[in-house]
Amino acid sequence: MRKSLLLILKKIRLQEEDDAALAKQCAEQLAELWEMAGMDREAISALKAAADFEVQRWPKEELISLDAQPHHIHPHPAVVPLLAAPEWEGRLLWAGTETDQRDPGVMEGAIGSAARVIRELAK
Ligand SMILES: Cc1cc2nc3c(=O)[nH]c(=O)nc-3n(C[C@H](O)[C@H](O)[C@H](O)COP(=O)(O)OP(=O)(O)OC[C@H]3O[C@@H](n4cnc5c(N)ncnc54)[C@H](O)[C@@H]3O)c2cc1C
Numbered sequence: 001m002r003k004s005l006l007l008i009l010k011k012i013r014l015q016e017e018d019d020a021a022l023a024k025q026c027a028e029q030l031a032e033l034w035e036m037a038g039m040d041r042e043a044i045s046a047l048k049a050a051a052d053f054e055v056q057r058w059p060k061e062e063l064i065s066l067d068a069q070p071h072h073i074h075p076h077p078a079v080v081p082l083l084a085a086p087e088w089e090g091r092l093l094w095a096g097t098e099t100d101q102r103d104p105g106v107m108e109g110a111i112g113s114a115a116r117v118i119r120e121l122a123k
Helices: 002-009 019-036 041-049 107-122
Strands: none
Touching: 019 041
């Protein structure tokens, strides 16, 4: 699944200026992922047929980016084991993407770190 996801991500033209075209590419990519995950066909059809969209271009947001047309992606944080280490003899646990030991800095890390803390709490 992870390998397939990376292959699909390559298809999107990141410099696409046409919002409608970009939204269509994103919807098609998401539909492919939903198909691979075996999701409900009706939901997939609705996604493909969707006409409403909103495109958020982070580089163009004044308070987010200093460069409206970046040509490379800054590296995400590296894995730091110490950030996931509990404190107060195991009573204080740290979640949040930067603490993740696999995908820090992205949504997967946010979810992964939450799952880790839930597992810790269940012990
Ligand atoms: C511009 C931008 C674009 C991004 N694009 C992508 C992307 O395309 N794909 C991807 O995977 N990731 C992307 N990311 C990264 C992704 O958004 C983060 O990795 C993810 O949101 C981190 O989730 P989190 O739950 O760890 O922290 P957050 O989402 O930052 O949540 C922390 C929450 O804690 C709250 N908080 C902080 N301090 C306190 C306090 N003292 N008391 C109470 N609440 C507090 C904050 O208000 C916030 O709601 C992007 C990030 C940015 C900024």
